[in-house]
Amino acid sequence: MSFLNHNLFKTLFNYSMPMVDMNxxxxxxxxxxxxxxxxxxKIGFQVLKSLIDAGYKHPIYPININTKDILGFKTxxxxxxxxxxxxxxxxxxxxxxxxxxxxECGKKHVKGMVIISGGFKELNGEGAELERKTVENxxxxxxxxxxxxxxxxxxxxNNVDTFFQPRYAMSRPKKGNVxxxxxxGTFGLSMLELLAKEDLGISRFISYGNRADVDELEMLRYxxxxxxxxxxxxxxxxxxxxxxxxxxxxKFVLKKPIIVLKGGRTKKGAQAAKSHTGSxxxxxxxxIGAMKQxxxxxxxxxxxxxxxxxxxxxxxxxxxxxxxxxxxGVGPCVVATDEIExxxxxxxxxxxxxxxxxxxxxxxxxxxxxxxxxxxxxxTAEWYKHSLDILKKDNGVDIxxxxxxxxxxxxSETIRKLHKIMKEENDLKKPIVCVxxxxxxxxxxxxxxxxxxxxxIPTPKRAVKALNKVAWYSEYLRKKS
Amino acid sequence: MSFLNHNLFKTLFNYSMPMVDMNxxxxxxxxxxxxxxxxxxKIGFQVLKSLIDAGYKHPIYPININTKDILGFKTxxxxxxxxxxxxxxxxxxxxxxxxxxxxECGKKHVKGMVIISGGFKELNGEGAELERKTVENxxxxxxxxxxxxxxxxxxxxNNVDTFFQPRYAMSRPKKGNVxxxxxxGTFGLSMLELLAKEDLGISRFISYGNRADVDELEMLRYxxxxxxxxxxxxxxxxxxxxxxxxxxxxKFVLKKPIIVLKGGRTKKGAQAAKSHTGSxxxxxxxxIGAMKQxxxxxxxxxxxxxxxxxxxxxxxxxxxxxxxxxxxGVGPCVVATDEIExxxxxxxxxxxxxxxxxxxxxxxxxxxxxxxxxxxxxxTAEWYKHSLDILKKDNGVDIxxxxxxxxxxxxSETIRKLHKIMKEENDLKKPIVCVxxxxxxxxxxxxxxxxxxxxxIPTPKRAVKALNKVAWYSEYLRKKS
Numbered sequence: 036m037s038f039l040n041h042n043l044f045k046t047l048f049n050y051s052m053p054m055v056d057m058n059x060x061x062x063x064x065x066x067x068x069x070x071x072x073x074x075x076x077k078i079g080f081q082v083l084k085s086l087i088d089a090g091y092k093h094p095i096y097p098i099n100i101n102t103k104d105i106l107g108f109k110t111x112x113x114x115x116x117x118x119x120x121x122x123x124x125x126x127x128x129x130x131x132x133x134x135x136x137x138x139e140c141g142k143k144h145v146k147g148m149v150i151i152s153g154g155f156k157e158l159n160g161e162g163a164e165l166e167r168k169t170v171e172n173x174x175x176x177x178x179x180x181x182x183x184x185x186x187x188x189x190x191x192x193n194n195v196d197t198f199f200q201p202r203y204a205m206s207r208p209k210k211g212n213v214x215x216x217x218x219x220g221t222f223g224l225s226m227l228e229l230l231a232k233e234d235l236g237i238s239r240f241i242s243y244g245n246r247a248d249v250d251e252l253e254m255l256r257y258x259x260x261x262x263x264x265x266x267x268x269x270x271x272x273x274x275x276x277x278x279x280x281x282x283x284x285x286k287f288v289l290k291k292p293i294i295v296l297k298g299g300r301t302k303k304g305a306q307a308a309k310s311h312t313g314s315x316x317x318x319x320x321x322x323i324g325a326m327k328q329x330x331x332x333x334x335x336x337x338x339x340x341x342x343x344x345x346x347x348x349x350x351x352x353x354x355x356x357x358x359x360x361x362x363x364g365v366g367p368c369v370v371a372t373d374e375i376e377x378x379x380x381x382x383x384x385x386x387x388x389x390x391x392x393x394x395x396x397x398x399x400x401x402x403x404x405x406x407x408x409x410x411x412x413x414x415t416a417e418w419y420k421h422s423l424d425i426l427k428k429d430n431g432v433d434i435x436x437x438x439x440x441x442x443x444x445x446x447s448e449t450i451r452k453l454h455k456i457m458k459e460e461n462d463l464k465k466p467i468v469c470v471x472x473x474x475x476x477x478x479x480x481x482x483x484x485x486x487x488x489x490x491x492i493p494t495p496k497r498a499v500k501a502l503n504k505v506a507w508y509s510e511y512l513r514k515k516s
Numbered sequence: 517m518s519f520l521n522h523n524l525f526k527t528l529f530n531y532s533m534p535m536v537d538m539n540x541x542x543x544x545x546x547x548x549x550x551x552x553x554x555x556x557x558k559i560g561f562q563v564l565k566s567l568i569d570a571g572y573k574h575p576i577y578p579i580n581i582n583t584k585d586i587l588g589f590k591t592x593x594x595x596x597x598x599x600x601x602x603x604x605x606x607x608x609x610x611x612x613x614x615x616x617x618x619x620e621c622g623k624k625h626v627k628g629m630v631i632i633s634g635g636f637k638e639l640n641g642e643g644a645e646l647e648r649k650t651v652e653n654x655x656x657x658x659x660x661x662x663x664x665x666x667x668x669x670x671x672x673x674n675n676v677d678t679f680f681q682p683r684y685a686m687s688r689p690k691k692g693n694v695x696x697x698x699x700x701g702t703f704g705l706s707m708l709e710l711l712a713k714e715d716l717g718i719s720r721f722i723s724y725g726n727r728a729d730v731d732e733l734e735m736l737r738y739x740x741x742x743x744x745x746x747x748x749x750x751x752x753x754x755x756x757x758x759x760x761x762x763x764x765x766x767k768f769v770l771k772k773p774i775i776v777l778k779g780g781r782t783k784k785g786a787q788a789a790k791s792h793t794g795s796x797x798x799x800x801x802x803x804i805g806a807m808k809q810x811x812x813x814x815x816x817x818x819x820x821x822x823x824x825x826x827x828x829x830x831x832x833x834x835x836x837x838x839x840x841x842x843x844x845g846v847g848p849c850v851v852a853t854d855e856i857e858x859x860x861x862x863x864x865x866x867x868x869x870x871x872x873x874x875x876x877x878x879x880x881x882x883x884x885x886x887x888x889x890x891x892x893x894x895x896t897a898e899w900y901k902h903s904l905d906i907l908k909k910d911n912g913v914d915i916x917x918x919x920x921x922x923x924x925x926x927x928s929e930t931i932r933k934l935h936k937i938m939k940e941e942n943d944l945k946k947p948i949v950c951v952x953x954x955x956x957x958x959x960x961x962x963x964x965x966x967x968x969x970x971x972x973i974p975t976p977k978r979a980v981k982a983l984n985k986v987a988w989y990s991e992y993l994r995k996k997s
Contacts, residue, residue: 078893081925153892154882199893204957205923219847220893221921225953228923232955272850298850301857303864307850310884336851336977337953366700369753369779369788370817376782383784401635403791411634412559412680412701440702442686442709444562472706472818474713476685496817 071097141176185244211236622657666725692717
């Protein structure tokens with residue numbers, strides 16, 4: 036496969052390596068920070084501080100040649116001096132010291148290292164040579180490496196947080212069921228903030244940067260068995276072994292969905308990716324083809340990734356592709372109808388006559404009895420309840436899509452009932468995906484709905500785009516079963 | 517033109533009408549509310565309350581047959597009983613009473629009516645007949661009508677606010693330079709909330725619903741002369757007179773940009789639009805062609821509309837299409853590079869050798885000296901300053917696009933300098949458009965930048981899509997001049 040991007044070091048050292056338990060990365064019993072600094076703003080200070088702020092419960096050993104203690108933790112001049120066992124090392128010194136640091140970690144029987152610093156293969160020349168030496172030394176001692184040129188690990192369950200992003204500047208999500216793998220630290224932390232904003236939780240987060248050792252295949256194998264991981268989101272610029280990825284993904288997606296955002300799809304994008312993480316992105320058409328064949332959901336932007344994650348986490352998969360809309364303000368439904376018509380995997384449901392008759396019995400005559408069903412600006416929560424109840428029982432409907440103008444006076448009076456109603460409407464296992472445009476008040480209504488596992492997407496186009504991907508995945512699974 | 521949607525009533529009554537001054541809609545010296553209600557939650561209550569809450573400074577006359585006063589305002593049984601002149605009437609009673617109410621308004625020499633109620637042409641049959649009669653009576657008395665089936669007017673400068681959306685549920689933007697025309701009230705209020713969220717101000721807002729009388733042509737002619745309107749955003753499902761619109765727009769866009777979001781582009785979307793505002797949307801390809809020919813910027817979703825408005829309001833137009841990026845985290849730039857390559861009107865700038873040399877003199881060697889320029893996670897505000905200073909002087913650069921990872925420790929320490937730097941960088945009149953992914957902290961940095969007229973777009977794809985539209989418009993104007 037042409038997007039396969041072989042890494043020489045991996046070929047030399049890694050191919051016959053048995054799959055290892057990577058728990059020492061995510062549940063280490065002690066952590067040393069090489070290059071810990073006492074100066075706020077320095078990466079070596081912030082990494083240590085994040086670990087402390089996260090409430091990491093096991094021993095922390097800052098390593099720094101000049102200081103006695105940092106942030107109240109006794110500091111050691113060298114990792115060799117640490118009196119106890121060290122499971123995991125976070126490395127925040129310049130690249131040139133890395134090969135030697137790995138040697139010392141080897142003597143200390145360290146199991147894993149997260150190399151946060153850049154200055155390796157992404158710079159070519161000397162940097163690439165430093166990366167080669169670092170990996171060579173690590174292999175010799177059986178040390179596994181995440182990175183270099185990355186932001187590392189977040190495991191909210193065990194309070195592992197290796198980020199050099201201060202907490203006041205970056206929100207961390209709670210623990211939960213999404214795992215994120217990313218070549219780009221920036222995309223990684225952005226995903227985390229957007230997931231936190233939606234109150235969605237994380238199981239494992241791994242930013243792996245230059246991917247000198249541990250790669251997406253090993254991590255996927257680990258996440259396949261991680262009971263808390265129900266969905267995996269990836270940002271990739273290249274795959275280390277495309278053939279293996281496809282093989283693994285095919286099996287993986289039958290249990291848990293994989294969502295991929297791909298950078299470096301064009302020639303110049305691929306060049307930018309090369310100087311980013313030192314990996315050359317491959318042929319785009321081949322990549323897209325391989326992902327579709329493996330049941331991997333491809334998304335185009337970070338917004339769409341979060342939307343798809345939200346729908347998959349909160350709702351059952353649709354059993355078909357026919358969408359029924361109900362609304363108290365039609366404009367956004369007109370745009371959604373256009374998008375459904377232009378989409379590949381969704382169709383507008385034809386409501387059956389029995390449903391229309393029932394709707395007419397309950398709702399006032401000034402409603403518009405079609406799809407989208409317009410229950411007008413006078414709509415109350417009760418009108419939504421009855422409408423959704425009738426629509427969900429319609430055999431021609433697979434997906435319920437209520438639109439809300441929460442700003443409208445009659446609805447805003449009865450808003451508190453809505454989330455209960457929506458929850459009750461879920462008994463037939465037809466997915467509900469809402470759309471609500473607006474700002475602060477609307478945002479609060481959305482939060483209430485989402486706390487009750489009713490996803491809301493902020494624009495009609497985004498909602499249809501995300502549902503289209505979900506419908507595709509569902510169809511993929513039906514064909515495979 | 518096939519998207520031309522002739523309205524019989526307009527043909528009969530309106531064609532030879534001279535252009536009127538519509539100031540009585542936006543700066544009325546007195547307002548009566550027919551159907552004012554004392555019951556919170558009722559539309560007739562809320563419309564009155566919005567007017568009061570907005571701080572409307574002239575007399576307000578609630579009309580209600582059963583009550584003596586509402587919200588402290590003396591109530592009249594009939595508009596005829598009002599002792600003084602009435603400029604504008606807001607109508608919130610059922611459709612069936614409208615023709616007669618118009619007759620009474622005629623006797624009172626009312627100049628304009630905003631008919632908020634639905635139940636007219638959008639329902640066909642009896643509703644269409646009611647609309648016809650209402651307009652017929654209005655013409656007889658020289659009363660102009662906005663609506664029916666709309667949310668009416670917002671003019672923050674003169675405190676006119678006819679919305680039935682309570683203030684706690686819907687934020688109103690401050691006064692400013694964007695005017696919004698919309699067939700859909702829902703899209704209209706959503707645009708207002710999204711503009712308020714970005715702290716962008718409004719000159720005139722008109723939701724015109726079924727467009728029984730005043731149409732987008734008259735409103736555009738009015739806005740053409742409105743000194744506070746610098747940009748016009750429209751949501752349309754159909755145009756009343758496509759030929760005239762094109763003629764007018766061609767002239768209009770040479771002075772002020774027009775941005776259009778179009779609903780009802782597909783057959784089923786057009787059907788949904790028909791039952792929405794009683795107007796049939798026309799042929800999509802013809803519509804797109806006509807808009808492009810007239811220099812109107814077409815957008816695909818409400819997000820994109822706000823992004824384009826923001827760039828056009830805050831920044832000069834680009835003189836070319838070559839984009840230079842600078843970043844402290846490359847991932848989003850890889851995706852942006854892809855989008856630029858896939859876009860129709862943007863190109864990646866080739867930095868000239870002199871620029872690269874100057875950048876290398878100032879910045880550390882671990883930076884990546886290409887486009888995107890990667891000044892790494894160690895970047896400070898000063899590094900951005902020098903980089904932007906060099907990039908803006910490069911003749912091969914038309915658009916500056918800085919990406920910020922505000923979450924990164926070194927940058928977050930010096931953030932307060934950034935907006936000043938960005939402002940200084942604006943002296944060569946090359947537009948700056950930023951991208952910053954994130955949540956709360958990032959949002960606050962964006963607010964500071966935007967207060968200083970430096971627009972920030974929340975995702976790389978959205979930023980490139982919006983800039984692509986701006987670049988197209990700029991090219992259109994260059995060709996015309």
